[in-house]
Amino acid sequence: MDTPRTVTVSPDRLVAGGEAMGRLDDGRVVFVRGVLPGEEAEAVVRNDRKDFVRAELASPDDVTEASPQRVVPTCPHRVAGCGGCGWMHLDTRHQLEAKVEIVKESLRRVGKLDVEVVEQLVEAGASVEPYGYRTTIRLTGLPSKVGRGVGFREERSDEIVPIDHCQVAHENIARLIRNLTVAPGVELTLRTSEATGGVTARWTKPEDRRRRGEKRRTIDAKKGEQAVSGLHSSVHIGDRAFLTERVADVNLRVSAPSFFQSGVQAAELLVDAVERAAPELGRAKHALDAYGGIGLFAATVMRPARHVTLVESSRSACLDAEANLExxxxxxxxxxxxxxALPEGSPPIDVIVxxxxxxxxAKPGVGALAATEAPVLVLVSCDPVSLARDTQLLAEHGYTAERVEVLDLFPQTHHVETVTRFVR
Ligand SMILES: C[S@@+](CC[C@H](N)C(=O)[O-])C[C@H]1O[C@@H](n2cnc3c(N)ncnc32)[C@H](O)[C@@H]1O
Structure with a gap:
């Protein structure tokens, strides 16, 4: 096998997606995984293009000048390549500030906002606990040549890294991992409720995912499809399984296929941030919870609004929302x-979340929301690049960003959440 080609990198910033960015001696931009701004390292070239290069750190020993923010990952699975926690080499005390910089960079580069405007707009919010915070995890059955256990995917790869523990998973589900056997390629989603300690499980087979145009099918465990074993009898299995979670003193039904934030602490931080972004919700006559899921915002921060309209595409989430807004x-x-579109004759919308x-x-979503002519719109975004694009699109409809709060709801990863207030 050929020795992989390496390049010397010394990146100066982290960018959306979690890579560090710098320039090579030949002037090309290099995106590199595993290296921090201010460091110098030898990185293996993974993609050599005319205008840019992608590279990655093969081993921490290849860092020739280390940042004071570099730490040794506490998880052996991360060291073995697990892609779940791609930022575990960055001290948790600096992860939020790095995410703030990524948001600023996206608003400048993609959103085309002035440096001074961005500096005034963006502020750091809070982070959830750095470990044990995830109440939902998705595991994959190992290939048969490796065994019948479970693993997480490597970053940007289909390879599965075997795991027997997960430091960011909530302890209720982390403790189940060791006993699981899962058929090769089967994806198992476990979720727990912090309020009740209950656990749900659902899983999908690879062939179901491959079938073109078809949605994922959950295997019916009762029909004898033994894709997963080792789950305790108290675990609720399948698409109809649901948990009760408690956020901001409100009980919420969360069915296994419905979306839920990374954990209860994340949901609470978001609810608080949305409340800060739109104090108008306290006196709104009609609020719109767009992409409303199970009704997290409608049931909590929109409680004082006289009427709430929730729009959501998932059947399961709509059924949960119906129960949560009863x-x-x-x-x-x-x-x-x-x-x-807001039906004709409906009272006008005061605030959108x-x-x-x-x-x-994107363009169609912005068009639908802007057509309501709501004076205040709070955009909760989990991607700084789409936030920047949406900011531009909303500006075309007369909406101006007034404040962007950055939250860290996924410590140890590059994922970043923002809550932005727009007015027109
Ligand atoms: C990030 S989640 C937020 C859900 C909810 N606000 C919460 O905090 O739990 C996004 C939601 O949008 C829904 N969704 C995705 N695409 C959609 C679309 N085109 N139209 C309506 N809802 C959509 C998903 O099913 C999901 O429930």
Whole structure:
């Protein structure tokens, strides 16, 4: 086998996606994984293009000048390549500030905002606990040549790293991992409730995922499809399984297929940040929870609003939202947000909270929200690049960003959450 080609890198910043960015001696931009700003290292070239290079650190020994922010990852699985915690080599005390810089960089580069504007807009919020915070994890069955255990994917690869523990998983699910046997390629999602200690499990087979145009199918354990064993009999299995979670003193039903934030602490931090971003919610007559999921915001921070409309595409989440909003004035619409319009004759919307998935609102989502002419829009975003794009698109509809709060809901990873207030 050829010796992999290496390059000397000395990046000066971290960018969206978690890589560090710098320039090579030949002037090309290099994106490098595993190296921190201010460090010098020998990195293995993974992708050599005319205009840029992608590289990665093969071993911490290849760092020739280390940053004072570098630490030794506490998890042996991370050292073995597990992609779940790609930032474990960065001291947790500096992860939020690094994420703030990434958000600023995206708003400048992609959002085309002035440096001074960005400096005034963006501020650091809070972080969840650095370990044991994830109440949902997705594991994959190991290839048969490796065994019947479970693993997490390597970064940017289909390779699975075997694991028997996870330091960022909530202890209720972390303790289950060791006893699990999972068929090769099967993806198992475990979720726990901090409020009740209950656990749900659902899983999908690789062939179901491959079938074109078809959604993931959950294996019916009762039909004898023994894809997973070792789960305690108290674990609720399948798509109909649900948990009760408690956020901001409100009980919420969360079905296994529905989205839930990284944990309860994350959900609480978000609820607080949305409240700060839109104090108007306290006197709103009509609030819109766009991409509303199980109704996290509608049931908590939008409680004082006289009426809430929730728009969400997932059937399971809509059913949860129906249960979570029982007893209050609400409308739930199961729809693609881009195709939704406020019915004629409806009272105007005072405040929108929109929390889309990673691709963001994009043009159709922005169009649908802007058509309501709501004076205040809070955008909860889990991707700094789509936040920057949406900021530009919203500006075309007269919405100006007033404040961006950056939260760390996924310590040990590059993932970053922002809560942005827009007004028109
Ligand atoms: C990041 S989650 C937020 C859910 C909720 N706000 C929460 O905090 O739990 C995004 C939600 O948008 C839903 N979704 C994704 N694409 C959508 C679309 N095009 N239209 C409506 N909802 C969509 C997903 O099913 C998911 O529930």
């Amino acid at each position: 007893g209050r004035s609400h409308t739930i619409v199961r729809s693609d947000m881009a195709k939704w 929109a929390d889309p998935a990673r691709p963001g609102l």
